[in-house]
Amino acid sequence: MNERKKSIADSLKPTSENVVSHFLIHTMNEILFGKDYPNFRFDFRDKEAIKYISEFYQNYPNGEEYYGDRFAKILNMLTSQEDAINNTIPVMVVNDYKSFFESLRQYYAEIIDLYWKRTTYTSFPVYEMENCFTDIWLRATPDDFNNPEKFLEKQVMLAKDKTLEKYDEEVSFGRISEFGDNVLCVKNGYARTWDEALREFQITIYDKEHYGNEKLFYKPQYTLPVIRYGVYENNGKKVCYIGSIQDNSHLHSGGLNDALKKKVDRSKYKVNQDVDAEEIQGIEPKQVIALSIFFNLLSREGITEYEIPSLPVLDYDYHIKRNEKLLRDFNKRWDAEMIEAFPGGYERDKSYLERNYGKEDLVSKIKTERLMKTMVRMLQHFPKGLVTGYPGDADSMMHLHIPKIKNKDDINGELLQKLYQVTSSKREVGDVEF
Numbered sequence: 001m002n003e004r005k006k007s008i009a010d011s012l013k014p015t016s017e018n019v020v021s022h023f024l025i026h027t028m029n030e031i032l033f034g035k036d037y038p039n040f041r042f043d044f045r046d047k048e049a050i051k052y053i054s055e056f057y058q059n060y061p062n063g064e065e066y067y068g069d070r071f072a073k074i075l076n077m078l079t080s081q082e083d084a085i086n087n088t089i090p091v092m093v094v095n096d097y098k099s100f101f102e103s104l105r106q107y108y109a110e111i112i113d114l115y116w117k118r119t120t121y122t123s124f125p126v127y128e129m130e131n132c133f134t135d136i137w138l139r140a141t142p143d144d145f146n147n148p149e150k151f152l153e154k155q156v157m158l159a160k161d162k163t164l165e166k167y168d169e170e171v172s173f174g175r176i177s178e179f180g181d182n183v184l185c186v187k188n189g190y191a192r193t194w195d196e197a198l199r200e201f202q203i204t205i206y207d208k209e210h211y212g213n214e215k216l217f218y219k220p221q222y223t224l225p226v227i228r229y230g231v232y233e234n235n236g237k238k239v240c241y242i243g244s245i246q247d248n249s250h251l252h253s254g255g256l257n258d259a260l261k262k263k264v265d266r267s268k269y270k271v272n273q274d275v276d277a278e279e280i281q282g283i284e285p286k287q288v289i290a291l292s293i294f295f296n297l298l299s300r301e302g303i304t305e306y307e308i309p310s311l312p313v314l315d316y317d318y319h320i321k322r323n324e325k326l327l328r329d330f331n332k333r334w335d336a337e338m339i340e341a342f343p344g345g346y347e348r349d350k351s352y353l354e355r356n357y358g359k360e361d362l363v364s365k366i367k368t369e370r371l372m373k374t375m376v377r378m379l380q381h382f383p384k385g386l387v388t389g390y391p392g393d394a395d396s397m398m399h400l401h402i403p404k405i406k407n408k409d410d411i412n413g414e415l416l417q418k419l420y421q422v423t424s425s426k427r428e429v430g431d432v433e434f
Contacts, residue, residue, distance in 0.1 A: 005122060006116055006123070006124070007122060007123045007124070008112065008123070008124040009124070012124055012126065014105055014106075014112060015105070019104055019105040019108055019133075020056070020101050021056075022129060022133065023101070023104065024053060024056055024074075025060070025067070025070075026130065027130070027134055028042075028074050029070055029073075029074060030130075030134055031134065031137070032073075032074060033073070035321070036321055037318075037321065038314040038317035038318045038321060039317075040089055040090040040091065040092055040137070040145075040313070040314065041077060041078075041089055041090070041091045041092070042078060042091070043091050043092065043093045043094065044078060044094045044097055045094065045095045046095065046096065046097055048097075049094065049097035050078060050079060052097065053075070053078065054075060057071035057072075057074070057075060090313050090314065091145070092137075093145065093146050093147075093148075094148055095147075095149065096149050099149045099152075100148060100152065103149060103153050104133070104136075104152055107132070107152060107155050107156050107159060108132050108133070110159035110160060111128065111159070111193065111198075112124060112128075114190055117190065118190035128193070131192075131193040135192075135193040135194040136155060137314060138312060138314050138315065138318055139155075139196060139197070139243065139309070139312055140312055140314065141309050141310060141313065141395075141396035142313055143395050143396045144313075144396075154232055157232035158197065158198060158231065158232050159230075161230060161231040161232060163231045163298075164188045164201070164301070165188065167186055167188035167201075167297075168187075168188050169187070170185050170186070170187040170204075171185060171186050172184070172185045173185065173422050173423055174422070175208060176418075176419075176422060177418075178267050178415055178418055178419075179205050179263060179267055180208070180260070180263035180264070180267070181208050182205050182206060182207060182208045182211075182222075182260060183205065183206040183207075183211045184204075184205055184422065185204045185206060186202065186203050186204075186293065186297070186423075187201075187202045187204070188202075189201070189202045189226070191226075195228055195243070195244075196228045196243025197228040197229050197230045197241060197242075197244070199229055200226040200227065200228045200229070201226065201229060203223070203226075203289075203293055204224070205221065205222040205223075205224070205264055206219050206221045206222075207219065207220035207221065207260045220260060223248060224286050224290040224293075225245045225246055225247045225248070225286055225290050226246055226248055226290075227242060227244075227245050227290060227294050228242070228243040228244045228245075229241060230243070234305075238301075238302065238303050238305070239303075239305045239306070239307055240303050240305065240306045240307070241307050241308075241309075242375075243309065244371065245287050245291065245371065245374065247284070247286070267415070268286055268289060270413075270414065270415040271285045271288045271289060271292075271381070271415055271416060272285060273413065273414070275377075275380055276380075279377050282373060283370075283374055283377050287374050288374070291374070291375075291378055292378070292381060292382075292411070292416045292419055292420070293419055293423055295382065295402055295405070296419070296420050297423060299405040300424065302404070304403055304404055305399070305400070305401060306375075306400040306401075306402065307397040307399050308371060308372065308375055308397060308400070309398075310368060310391035310392075310396045310397070310398070311368045322356075323356065323357050323358060323359075326353060326356060327353065327357060330350075330353050333349070334346050334349065334350075372391075375387075375398060375400055378400075378402075380412060381411055381412045381416050382402050382405070382411060382412075383410075384410060385400065385401055385403065386401055387400055387401075388400065388401050405420065408420050
């Protein structure tokens with residue numbers, strides 16, 4: 001089959017000119033003044049950088065005609081010594097603006113490539129470029145704000161990594177007796193630019209009665225939390241960055257039957273056997289199961305080092321502003337006439353609003369305390385592992401070491417041992433009879 005023809009406008013291609021132009025004209029304005037985006041400031045330490053940016057604005061054709069006083073306002077924010085907004089706004093310190101823009105260009109080129117792989121579309125939209133340049137900073141920790149050049153270089157490595165590409169097409173490990181002989185599958189999926197990492201590891205349990213039916217567009221399934229991650233090389237050793245573990249089961253509930261859900265929900269609590277009550281409280285068993293499978297597969301790739309970020313600088317403000325926009329959009333769309341005409345759509349949007357609005361404190365807790373606690377809990381099941389650093393020790397990360405898993409005896413817990421045996425099998429994918 002011939003590869004589909006892809007097209008991208010000249011103005012959207014990953015050239016230095018396009019990246020610098022879009023960032024200075026559009027992204028900088030959104031970051032500094034946008035009401036729907038968490039604002040922060042730039043501190044370009046190199047005087048040549050300010051000169052370069054100033055000359056760009058001065059020489060931009062018909063700048064005032066198209067953008068009014070936007071360029072002057074941006075320059076004022078970049079050169080003013082006093083914080084014109086408040087004294088708590090984050091500041092990103094850029095020491096090497098050339099490296100900054102070049103790494104951003106390389107990252108954007110990877111985003112384009114991932115877009116073609118993630119979608120079936122044949123043209124690249126403007127909003128993907130816009131999202132790329134604003135959303136990347138949502139992952140930045142305090143250390144990254146002090147060294148964005150290094151942060152961008154790391155993001156390029158994370159985007160390029162192909163460690164788990166063998167799972168880019170869904171892989172089946174066959175029927176699992178502990179899950180009622182339903183079928184365990186994994187897939188190395190693609191996250192979005194605003195997510196905590198660009199790749200997400202998806203683990204799905206399919207209803208055994210329907211898995212082999214090729215005529216079904218959507219097969220009844222039970223999804224475990226997705227693990228948003230990336231792999232990069234540090235000092236000659238591969239490190240797995242885990243940005244989040246998120247339950248997306250509500251996205252798949254339409255194809256889930258009660259029997260499958262009840263079976264897996266009963267089975268998941270087996271991971272709590274012989275675990276201290278203190279280590280169980282506040283930990284979702286599904287996350288433990290998902291992480292154990294993920295650790296098993298990465299161990300086969302020789303990866304033993306993990307890092308988990310503390311709460312990124314912009315995350316809390318991002319969710320506050322996102323919620324404000326969510327409420328505005330909801331009220332704007334659903335007047336009495338629309339509610340009467342589309343009651344189902346109204347209830348769906350209302351449910352989504354209730355599930356998300358005002359939850360920034362909960363999201364913050366889930367992304368920090370609960371994620372860190374879950375990682376520590378994993379050491380109950382991988383007893384040879386250890387925490388080698390906490391956020392604030394040397395950087396903004398929790399560092400975890402899980403030695404190569406040699407056999408099931410390196411794991412505590414009967415269910416997780418079984419999953420290790422299944423996922424470490426030497427058989428080829430698909431060698432399971434249904």
